Amino acid sequence: MVVTAVGTLALLLTSAALLTDGPLPQGPAGWLTLVWVTTLGLLAVVPLGAAIGAVLPNPREALALIMLPLLGLLITSGTMFPITKMPEPVQQVSAVFPLKWMAQGLRSALLPDAARAAEPAGSWELPMVALVLTAWAVLGFLLAVPLLRRAARRESGSRLTARHEKAERSGAMPA
Numbered sequence: 001m002v003v004t005a006v007g008t009l010a011l012l013l014t015s016a017a018l019l020t021d022g023p024l025p026q027g028p029a030g031w032l033t034l035v036w037v038t039t040l041g042l043l044a045v046v047p048l049g050a051a052i053g054a055v056l057p058n059p060r061e062a063l064a065l066i067m068l069p070l071l072g073l074l075i076t077s078g079t080m081f082p083i084t085k086m087p088e089p090v091q092q093v094s095a096v097f098p099l100k101w102m103a104q105g106l107r108s109a110l111l112p113d114a115a116r117a118a119e120p121a122g123s124w125e126l127p128m129v130a131l132v133l134t135a136w137a138v139l140g141f142l143l144a145v146p147l148l149r150r151a152a153r154r155e156s157g158s159r160l161t162a163r164h165e166k167a168e169r170s171g172a173m174p175a
Helices: 002-020 027-055 059-076 088-094 098-110 113-118 126-154 157-170
Strands: none
Touching: 002 027, 027 059, 027 098, 027 126, 059 088, 059 098, 098 126
16 A cells, blocks of 8 residues: 555656656655655555454445545545645544645645645644654554454464455455
8 A cells, every 4th residue: 555655646646747847846845745745654654454354354345434534535535625724623634644744744845835724723743644644653553553452362373374365366455
């Protein structure tokens, strides 16, 4: 997931630079902000994904259960349209989750300084971005480690082998 996320970001930045004259970070401070927000954002969400994966019995169920809440977070986090157009209670709920803060930090790296007026607080709030993403990263690791340990203890070698063989027969995994 991390490789995919970083690869996608690189592809988007390259496309923005070459094809659309899209926004790129301005100067070293903008690039540094892009790197630390991306890194902290991934640290905030990857362990949560691992924890969810450890609890659910199969990936198809995980996708079905996660998709609707994820779409709700995408819509309410300011990634699709300005968060200030949302009702105040929706903004407050969105502010609890890391996606809103990741989006805000990335906007601060990619958009001109004048765009910060469109943020609810009128500023990028980068210290709050760092604080919220760090808190989610810590929470994710605190959840993921014991859940992954428990999942590993439940999975015997013979059950794992049987599951892999079944996946190979169904074509889900290369032989």
